[in-house]
Amino acid sequence: MRIIIIGNGIAGSTAARFIRKYSDHEILMISEESEYPFSRTALMYVYMGHLRLEHTKLYEDGFWAKNRIDRLHGRVTEINPVSKSVQLHNGQSLSYDILILACGSLPKKFDWPGQDLQGVQGLYHLRDLQQLEDQTGRIRKAVIVGGGLIGVELAEMLRSRNIAVSFLAIESSFWNTVLPAEESAMVNEEIRRHGVDLRLNTGLEEIYNDGRGWVAGVRTGHDDHLEAQFVGLTVGVRPNIGFLYNSDIETNMGVMVDDYLRSSQKDIYAIGDCAELWTPRPGRKAIEAIWYTGRIMGETVAHTLCKGPVKYDPGIWYNSAKFFDIEYQVYGEIEPQPVEHVQSLYWQGANGKKSIRINYNSATSPNFPLAVRGFCLMGIRYRQEVCEQWIRSRATIETVLPQLGLANFDPEFFPQYESRLMDLYYIQSGKRLILKSGRDRDAVTRFLNKINE
Numbered sequence: 202m203r204i205i206i207i208g209n210g211i212a213g214s215t216a217a218r219f220i221r222k223y224s225d226h227e228i229l230m231i232s233e234e235s236e237y238p239f240s241r242t243a244l245m246y247v248y249m250g251h252l253r254l255e256h257t258k259l260y261e262d263g264f265w266a267k268n269r270i271d272r273l274h275g276r277v278t279e280i281n282p283v284s285k286s287v288q289l290h291n292g293q294s295l296s297y298d299i300l301i302l303a304c305g306s307l308p309k310k311f312d313w314p315g316q317d318l319q320g321v322q323g324l325y326h327l328r329d330l331q332q333l334e335d336q337t338g339r340i341r342k343a344v345i346v347g348g349g350l351i352g353v354e355l356a357e358m359l360r361s362r363n364i365a366v367s368f369l370a371i372e373s374s375f376w377n378t379v380l381p382a383e384e385s386a387m388v389n390e391e392i393r394r395h396g397v398d399l400r401l402n403t404g405l406e407e408i409y410n411d412g413r414g415w416v417a418g419v420r421t422g423h424d425d426h427l428e429a430q431f432v433g434l435t436v437g438v439r440p441n442i443g444f445l446y447n448s449d450i451e452t453n454m455g456v457m458v459d460d461y462l463r464s465s466q467k468d469i470y471a472i473g474d475c476a477e478l479w480t481p482r483p484g485r486k487a488i489e490a491i492w493y494t495g496r497i498m499g500e501t502v503a504h505t506l507c508k509g510p511v512k513y514d515p516g517i518w519y520n521s522a523k524f525f526d527i528e529y530q531v532y533g534e535i536e537p538q539p540v541e542h543v544q545s546l547y548w549q550g551a552n553g554k555k556s557i558r559i560n561y562n563s564a565t566s567p568n569f570p571l572a573v574r575g576f577c578l579m580g581i582r583y584r585q586e587v588c589e590q591w592i593r594s595r596a597t598i599e600t601v602l603p604q605l606g607l608a609n610f611d612p613e614f615f616p617q618y619e620s621r622l623m624d625l626y627y628i629q630s631g632k633r634l635i636l637k638s639g640r641d642r643d644a645v646t647r648f649l650n651k652i653n654e
């Protein structure tokens with residue numbers, strides 16, 4: 202059987218790896234972007250000089266040949282589900298038995314005047330990185346539009362080359378559609394601490410032309426005029442599916458897929474950023490354009506094709522990012538606004554660069570009273586498997602708090618966070634909990650072994 206995968210990002214390359222693990226099928230992975238799968242999340246470090254591009258490769262070069270995964274560097278221009286073939290940019294036609302669409306995203310644009318000028322771009326593709334590198338020498342001032350994770354990375358990249366940055370975000374506080382108010386305020390501070398002119402409640406109206414086709418500046422929604430030789434558009438991404446429009450594959454924002462990641466056309470699947478679920482799990486989005494989703498979907502589709510159908514299970518929500526010097530991790534459900542029957546324990550360190558939030562069901566919740574729902578960590582890392590196990594098993598806050606050290610990577614260094622959270626719980630509930638275990642590495646090992654049993 203011949204399986205063609207369009208896209209060699211985390212979704213496509215994970216699917217290829219697992220198909221090979223489970224079967225002897227012929228596998229061809231096509232990408233117009235790069236010959237070798239690389240880590241898109243590491244692009245910023247290449248620009249900042251911490252890594253070279255070759256260090257971002259997901260596997261060493263020999264891996265693909267050794268595992269008999271063929272690669273083709275080229276662009277698919279059309280798909281024909283009737284003849285079961287794909288057409289390449291050079292006219293070549295390739296037939297498939299199974300086709301997996303793993304074609305990722307593109308930066309969004311919103312019809313702003315001037316958005317196609319030279320010096321205006323998003324940050325997604327390798328060519329975006331190259332373009333930014335090529336233009337850096339002529340940039341003194343930059344404007345970034347869109348207060349999300351890619352925007353803050355772009356701000357850090359530009360600041361690392363001493364470029365003055367104005368950062369426009371339509372929200373009243375950074376990423377407050379996702380982050381609770383305290384964490385969002387912490388990130389506002391962190392961005393400003395790094396010399397970025399963060400302008401909240403501010404949208405983009407127009408991008409000015411310098412008369413020679415290059416960007417000269419922008420006008421904001423407040424009618425402010427900002428000089429800029431570069432404008433970064435980081436207002437989100439959308440599935441990269443333009444080449445599918447004549448293929449009869451059902452699409453909305455992305456390629457519509459069922460629980461088994463099957464598209465509307467026989468033997469065509471879609472995974473990763475480009476897939477849109479007909480029926481996402483409650484509380485989850487139809488498109489989740491993050492690294493971990495691509496990885497889980499890649500593994501799931503491989504299982505379905507080689508070992509028998511299995512439904513896509515997104516697992517416990519997990520995301521991580523970095524806001525300049527503050528690492529961010531979230532496990533489970535952390536709502537940006539207070540929610541009925543949900544309580545929050547929140548501790549913030551004195552330097553404003555560390556915080557722990559644990560959300561749990563209130564004692565009066567109709568479902569699983571006191572069960573822990575999610576963890577949001579800033580500047581502190583917790584063990585993913587420990588947090589997920591607590592959330593999955595609906596462990597109560599009163600079980601979790603006394604052994605919070607189990608989740609901490611350096612249990613012996615941070616007892617003060619745990620006792621402070623216990624104090625906060627006492628204030629909230631009137632119950633005094635006693636620290637039980639989790640201080641020593643043996644307790645952590647025992648807990649992890651139990652999860653893995």
Ligand SMILES: Cc1cc2nc3c(=O)[nH]c(=O)nc-3n(C[C@H](O)[C@H](O)[C@H](O)COP(=O)(O)OP(=O)(O)OC[C@H]3O[C@@H](n4cnc5c(N)ncnc54)[C@H](O)[C@@H]3O)c2cc1C
Binds near residue numbers: 233
């Ligand atoms: C700067 C940046 C930072 C990020 N940081 C994080 C992070 O910290 N955490 C996180 O969870 N997520 C992060 N993300 C998101 C994450 O990188 C993506 O969700 C993930 O890489 C998507 O993987 P994918 O395999 O679905 O698609 P992609 O990685 O986009 O791969 C798809 C590939 O298919 C190719 N392709 C598309 N169409 C065709 C065609 N017609 N013919 C041939 N090839 C085609 C594309 O060129 C691309 O190479 C970040 C993204 C960016 C841009």
